[in-house]
Amino acid sequence: MDKDFINENKTIEEIKNTFHSAEAKLQRKNRIIVKLRSDLIPPFLSYAKNYLSFDHLAHFSCVDWIEDNQFELVYILYSYEKNIIAIVKTRIDREKAEFVTVKHLWRQAETFEREFHEMYGINFTGNNRLTEFILEDWDDIPPMRRDFDTMQYSKENFYTRPGREDAQDVREVITKKSGEKIPDFAKEFSVRKLK
Amino acid sequence: MAINLKGIVSPYNALKQIGRKPHTVQYPFQKKEAAQRYRGFHYNDLEECIGCGTCATICQNEAIDMIFIDGFETTSGDSGLRPRVDNGRCCWCALCVDSCPTGSLSLTKDYLHVSDDPDTFLLVPGLDNPEGKENLSWISNGNSLLDYQRIPMPELEGKERVKSFAEVVLGYSEDQARAEAARCVGCGICTDNCPVHMHIPEYINAIARGDDEMAVKIIYDNNPLGETCGKVCTRRCEEICAVSKRGEPIAIRWLKRYATEKAKNKDILKEIVNPTILPPNGHSVGIIGAGPGGLTVGYYLALRGFDVTIYEAKDHAGGMIMYGIPKYRLPIDSIDKQIEYMKSIGVKILFNTKVGKDISFNELKQKHEAIYIGIGFEVPYKLGIKGEDAEGSIQAINFLRAINSEKHVEIGDKVVVVGGGNVAIDAARVSRRLGAEVTILYRRRVEDMPADWEEIEGAEEEGVIIHPQAIPLEIITDENNKVKAIKYANAEMIPDPKGGRPRPKIIEGDEHIIEVTSVIAAIGQEADYSFLPQEVLESIEIKRGRIVVNEYQQTKLPWLFAGGDIANRRADAISAIADGYRAVKGIEMLLLNKEIKNGGRLN
Amino acid sequence: MREKETTLYFGPQHPGITGNMMVKLKVAGDTIVKAETHVGYLHRAFEKLMERRTWMQSFPIVCRICVPEPDPNEENLARAVEEIEGREVPERAKYIRVMVLELSRLAAYFLWMGGQSGTAGLYTVPQWSVGDRDYILDLFEELTGGRIYHMYIWAGGVRRDLPEGFADKVLKTMDYIESRLPEYDKLMFDNAIFQKRAQGIGVIDKDKALEWGVVGPPLRGCGIKHDVRKDEPYEVYDKLDFVVPTYEGGDIWARAMVRRKEMEQSISIIRQVIEKMPGGEYYNKVPTPLNWFVPPGEAYVKTESARGEFGYYVVSDGSLKPRRVHVRGPAYVHGVSLLENILVGANISDVAMIMNSLGVCPPEIER
CATH class of the missing domain: 3.50.50.60 (FAD/NAD(P)-binding domain)
Known part of the structure; x- marks a missing residue:
């Protein structure tokens, strides 16, 4: 065991002893990552807060892993006593996006859950305030889902001010001069497609 | 409750400020000059700009369009387009300036524009604000985001090389290739100079993204000898690479070499390229x-x-x-x-x-x-000097052909190569590998040599002596009609009154003789059309040896x-x-x- | 007799330089019975936009999350990317970053002084403090080319080296600011009106402060000594000598005093930084931004901003663009769950005071 990370490793040990299925590892100094089954999250968070002194919910995040058809919920807990941040992660189903609230543990979780309800369409049972938060009269799919296309939305809902139609594509201008024909399979490798 | 006397009195201290000079600037009578680095409106040096459009690509607000403006046309090395900035969208982050390959784009200290006409917010920098040149503030000089240094190609050392015919260039490793490919801005300016117009930005981008097989597929789309070109191409593309304006061009050839070598044998190559073969059409x-x-x-x-x-x-x-x-x-x-x-x-x-x-x-x-x-x-050209038919006077092309057919050629230990093209350099470097001391005689200056500079450098590293401005006069033979020495004269360069390249002129009396065992002539070749029947020769047109x-x-x-x-x-x-x-x-x-x-x- | 409850919509105009946001109040007479935060007026979907932009293109975006203090955002994104990539930052760049962060803290405190005293009805202080803040903005303009959005700190270091003679100018400005602080004391902190309006108002329960997620000056105003610069020193804060001021009481006054003392600490830090700043490189170049792939990984980084712990959770999937950049500004907690809680029982006239003292900044709630 690395003697530089005594606190971190001790916490990891404690976590593993209590939650056998938890994947806990050291990320770097002051950071540990804990991966858990989603049904173990409520007991784990309660345990982390009450027994491991992770009393500060520093951050609560959600990542859309659309290719796995999952949302990743990331609770970032901080222990003022241990000076360690625990990044607690779990994955939930993206189609039937439902989870339980943790607002009874940290009141600010309510705000995060409201945001994820609005931005990702996740329903947090037990949170009775999943009302409109940032958006107003939103009628499309939850916008932070990766399949929501901002460019398309903006094209459909806003108009472009005229006056810039004469813009040219550099690659096209050069191929036009040289007669080069870019095959279809190569087109997606054109850097111009950054946006 | 005690009265907070201090708290009541002390705020009146503000009255002390009455009559003092105000801190504010008395706009519009007095104007505040922006800081030396202020990020104001754009300025573009239209002559320096090559229209690569990197500014438009990096702009995260889509504020920059590339448009045609009067006086600039699509030429080799210049798309003819110039950026136009929509100041209604610009956020003055100056990413465009910091990633401009030529350094033509800058920001200025000007930041005020008031108008009720939204169209006036479209600015063609440099064209609409020529006065901006005097006012440059944010420039990319020395702070560019681009990488102007090429990843050096690992090579055998000169001393090692002359010991064998092993390939000199060792090739990029995967990390090196990714890093080199990442330098590319993907503008595609280079494709115009490539005679085949290969899809250069696309295959380089594929390498940068780690998709080497796609790179091979893209290369084979219009070049069936991609690997050969990856090793020996004269790479005219690199001459006009946008990055070469201020740094070393992207190593386009070496990247092609890297990708094509990924296909280790013909079966893997066929699997990667996976070409569509149409059914026989009977022709x-x-x-x-x-x-x-x-x-x-x-x-x-x-x-x-x-x-x-x-x-x-x-x-x-x-x-x-x-x-x-x-x-x-x-x-x-x-x-x-x-x-x-x-x-x-x-x-x-x-x-x-x-x-x-x-x-x-x-x-x-x-x-x-x-x-x-x-x-x-x-068919090689002849030098046209005395003694050329002697034993030991060889034509470079025949020499290389024999060596490449693994035949033995006796050249002795002291060789003079005449010429300055790639064939001359090849003949010289091959002779070094056969153990000879080699001198190249070339009529003009080193910078006039048509050979690749990399080839010239490679030859020098291997110990080839290059003697520029030297014109052979005679091959001296011994009694057995065997080459013994070569006589040459030094030349001076006479400027061409018509503005062409300077011509060498023999300096009278400045003649020298080098003892040699063979002379290799590499001054050019021509075609042999004798296999064509007379009626064909008559129907086609041949001009200066070319059809x-x-x-x-x-x-x-x-x-x-x-x-x-x-x-x-x-x-x-x-x-x-x-x-x-x-x-x-x-x-x-x-x-x-x-x-x-x-x-x-x-x- | 029970008073009739009325609904009062507070905002969305700026209630004292905080940014557009609305608090829906249920009042009985002058007393607030219930408060509900309504944000959304400044939602620019930055986190979504960054999913469509390359890593380098994200830097000009994040600074816009907070107008008074953009630099902690740049710092966080830069440090997160550096952590994922394992990229080294030159020592000089670290010192420059600390200087920028402390300058921006000072600038933010000046703006806060203006807002805080303005909401208390002292209108001279805002005139002064916004003017004095401009001297810091002048420094930023010279260093970064922009007064508000600096786009200066980015992955690998900082964008440009210090201009010639810049250090002297910073020291001169620090001397000037230091000389001005007693004037502000007389006008604001010693002011009986301000003291009356601040003491005992907007009290945060000390026992609950940690649990509620209170950070920054509001936390230290409860007498709890926590500061990211000390807890988890980033850049070169561990090589600098400074103290973390705390104050007991948990009210507006305590928070004001914490900030007032921190200004002196910031001035001292800036002087130390300029003294200790080594020469050498200021930027460890990243690949060409068009082809800059950040390896897969995640990082949670935090920076002590003028309003408290500013956290970024950044995920890379190995592509050209960030998978997720999730911003957690201190106001996300202070401005919603905390504000709604401590407004109950306060007077209507104290709402803006309380919002200001908590550092509520709607643009970072909704990004």
């Missing part, structure tokens, strides 16, 4: 010469369902790339792999079949509906196409490949288009 085409041009014609016609046969006089395909380029630059395994791959998709090659000797041209004409000639320049062709490489005879050295002046593989690629289009039009106008003349 037959004959190709004379299995050089790069002939192979290109063969490859793409075979893919398009033509029945193609290549007639090759020698026992190995490749032409100049096989016999003219030394093996330390292009190993034979690499050539074999590419030829085997072509055969596997249906290209037929008849070796040891010299047209005019083993088979007559007329016989060919009866067998095929169209013929492509790609015989190259095989005149149209944009489809078609000669005056509609069914006869020609390309490579015999049709273009560039004398490199990539131009021959380009000719081949154009001829493919021509032959396709000629044979598949049912309505042939002008008696078969295309255009």
Whole structure:
């Protein structure tokens, strides 16, 4: 065991002893990552807060892993006593996006859950305030889902001010001069497609 | 409760400020000058700009358009476009400035624009605000986000190299290739200078993204000898690379080499390229010469369902790339792999079949509906000085051919090579590997040498002595008519009154003699058209040794196409490949288009 | 007799330089019975936009999350990317970053002084403090080319080196600011009106402060000594000598005093930084931004901003663009759950005071 990370490793040990299925590892100094089954999250968070002194919910995040058809919920807990941040992660189903609230543990979780309800369409049972938060009269799919296309939305809902139609594509201008024909399979490798 | 006297009195201290000089600027009577680095409106040096559009690509607000403006046209190395900034969208992050390859784009200290006409917020920097030049503030000089330093290519050391014919260039590792590819801004300016117009930004981007196989597929889309070009191309693309304006160009050739070498053998290559081969269309085409041009014609016609046969006089395909380029630059395994791959998709090659000797041209004409000639320049020019026919006076092209055929050539231990092109350098470097001391005599200055600078450097590293401004006068022989020494005169450069390049003029009396065991002449070659029947020779046009062709490489005879050295002046593989690629289009039009106008003349 | 409850919509105009946001109040007479935060007026979907932009293109975006203090955002994104990539930052760049961060803290405190005293009805202080803040903005303009959005700190270091003679100018400005602080004391902190309006108002329960997620000056105003610069020193804070001021009481006054003392600490830090700043490189170049792939990984980084712990959770999937950049500004907690809680029982006239003292900044709630 690395003697530089005594606190971190001790916490990891404690976590593993209590939650056998938890994947806990050291990320770097002051950071540990804990991966858990989603049904173990409520007991784990309660345990982390009450027994491991992770009393500060520093951050609560959600990542859309659309290719796995999952949302990743990331609770970032901080222990003022241990000076360690625990990044607690779990994955939930993206189609039937439902989870339980943790607002009874940290009141600010309510705000995060409201945001994820609005931005990702996740329903947090037990949170009775999943009302409109940032958006107003939103009628499309939850916008932070990766399949929501901002460019398309903006094209459909806003108009472009005229006056810039004469813009040219550099690659096209050069191929036009040289007669080069870019095959279809190569087109997606054109850097111009950054946006 | 006590009265907070201090708290009541102390705020009146503010009254002390009455009558003091205010801190504010009395706008509009007084103007505040922006800081030296202020990020205000854009300015673009229109002459420096090459219209690569990197500014437009990096702009995260889509505030920059590339547009045509008066006075600039699409030329080689310049798209002719110039950026126009929509100041209604710009956020003045200056990413465009920091990633401008040429450094033409800057920001200025000007930041005020008031108008009720939204159109006036569109600004063509440099054109609409020429006065901005005096006011530059945010410039990228020394702070560019681009990487102007090329990843150096690992090579054998000079001392190691001369010991064998092992390939000098060792090739990029995966990390090196990714890093080098990442330097590319993907503008595509380079593609215009490539005779074939390869899809350079696309395959480099594929390498940058880690998709090497896609890179190979993209390369083979219009170049069937990608690996050869990856090793020995004259890479005219790199000359106009946008990054080369302020730094070292992207190593386009080495990246192509990296990608194509990923396909270790012909089967892997075939699997990666996975070309669509059309069913036979019943048309037959004959190709004379299995050089790069002939192979290109063969490859793409075979893919398009033509029945193609290549007639090759020698026992190995490749032409100049096989016999003219030394093996330390292009190993034979690499050539074999590419030829085997072509055969596997249906290209037929008849070796040891010299047209005019083993088979007559007329016989060919009866067998095929169209013929492509790609015989190259095989007959060397002579020096035209005394003693040239002596034993030990060799022609570079014959010398290289013999060495590449693994034949022994006796050159002794002291060699002089005459000439300054790539063939001369090749002959010199090969001679070094045979253990000789080598001096190159060249008429003009080193900077005038037509050879690649990398080749010249490579030769010097290997201990070749380059003697510029030296004109051979005579080869001195011994009693057995064997080369003993060479006499040459030093020359001075006389400026051309017409503004052309300076000419060498012999300095009278400044003559020297070097003792040598052999002299290798490398001053150029020409073609041998003797296999063509008289009536064909009469119908086509030959100008200064080259066959005149149209944009489809078609000669005056509609069914006869020609390309490579015999049709273009560039004398490199990539131009021959380009000719081949154009001829493919021509032959396709000629044979598949049912309505042939002008008696078969295309255009 | 029970008073009739009325609904009062507070905002969305700026209630004292905080940014557009609305608090829906249920009042009985002058007393607030219930408060509900309504944000959304400044939602620019930055986190979504960054999913469509390359890593380098994200830097000009994140600074816009907070107008008074953009630099902690740049710092966080830069440090997160550096952590994922394992990229080294030159020592000089670290010192420059600390200087920028402390300058921006000072600038933010000046703006806060203006807002805080303005909401208490002292209108001279805002005139002064916004003017004095401009001297810091002048420094930023010279260093970064922009007064508000600096786009200066980015992955690998900082964008440009210090201009010639810049250090002297910073020291001169620090001397000037230091000389001005007693004037502000007389006008604001010693002011009986301000003291009356601040003491005992907007009290945060000390026992609950940690649990509620209170950070920054509001936390230290409860007498709890926590500061990211000390807990998890980033850049070169561990090589600098400074103290973390705390104050007991948990009210507006305590928070004001914490900030007032921190200004002196910031001035001292800036002086130390300039003294200790080594020469050498200021930027460890990243690949060409068009082809800059950040390896897969995640990082949670935090920076002590003028309003408290500013956290970024950044995920890379190995592509050209960030998978997720999730911003957690201190106001996300202070401005919603905390504000709604401590407004109950306060007077209507104290709402803006309380919002200001908590550092409520709607643009970072909704990004």
